[in-house]
Amino acid sequence: MKVELVQLAGRDGDTAYNLERTLEAIAACAPDSDLVVFPETQLMGFPTEENVAAVAESLDGPSLGAVRQAARERNIAVVVGIAEVDAGRYYNTTVLVTPEGIALRYRKTHLWASDRGVFTPGDRYVTTLWKGLRVGLLICFDIEFPESARALGELGAELILVTNGNMDPYGPTHRTAIMGRAMENQAYAVMVNRVGEGDGGLLFAGGSAVVDPFGRLLCEAGREECRQVVELDLSRLETARHDYRYLEERRLPLQGRRVDHEDGRREWLIP
Structure with a gap:
């Protein structure tokens, strides 16, 4: 499976600029690439309490509509990450868009300090089957909690996709976390972060990375805008799980409830 990581500098509250750059990056993908991944809230940047109502869009809004068409x-x-509005509430949301449409929506469950008061936390973890692979989504701060990735593991995730908006001085934290989450769940993990300056003097740390099911870094970006292309050897999934399987051998169960849907989606509901 061929994956492209697009590490960009966004503009907070400037959807037109961010969308234009997103569409340009999709158009520049190699013809044989299967998947392209962008940072957290890529389309809108990070909103505030004051402007979230003006910038947030629904899943059937014009920005995601343009991404679906591309x-x-x-x-x-x-x-790709968005600021989502649904029934008067706002969510930090990441979606998996396939050529057939929106295959998966995940709302960030662990809100960072600047998310609080702006977004409502999500109440579930989600996966779906895509090209025969069980894929799950996480967002930034989520990966600092082992239970988030473990919930995806409970759902059978083989590829964990993380949209990231991590800033200095926490770059090393996410480097360590993404390696641990992949190893613990014996799954591939792809994390794509933002770079450059954001509102409020934030400096985003880059460091987008791909980690194999043994927890080994396959690639790691620096602090500048870049595009990285990685071929995932899916046979490593079975190799990593051949002699031991952490999910089957662990002694403590994860709280929550699994729900399976007829369309292949699986959800882990937070109690």
Whole structure:
């Protein structure tokens, strides 16, 4: 499976600029790429309490509509973050868009300090089957909690996709966390972070990475804008799980409840 990581500098509250750069990056993908991944809240940047109502969009809004069209035209899947509005509430959301449409929506469950008061936390973890692979989504701060990735593991995740908006001085924290989450769940993990300056003097740390099911870094970006292309050897999943399987051998169960849907989606509901 061929995955492209697009590490960009965004503009908070400037959807037109961010969308234009997102569409340009999708158009520049290699013809044989399967998946392209962008940072957290890529389309809107990080909103505030004052402007979230003006910038947030629903899943059927114009920005995701443009991404859906681009994914269909390029025959590629896209993982991208948005500020979502639904029934008067706002969510830090990441979606998996395939050429057929929105295959998966995940709302960030662990809100960072600047998320609080702006977003409502999500209440579930989600996975779906895509090209025969069980794929799950996480967002930034989520990966600092082992239970988040473990919930995806409970759902059978083989590929964990993380949209990231991590800033200095916490870059090393996420480097360590993404390696641990992949190893603990014997799954591939792809994390794509933002770079450059954000509102409030934040400096985003970059460091986008791909980690194999043994917890080994396959690639790691620096602190500048870049595109990285990685081929995932899916046979490593079975190799990593051949002699031992952490999920089957652990002694403590994870709280929550699993729900299976007829369309292949699986959810882990937070109690």
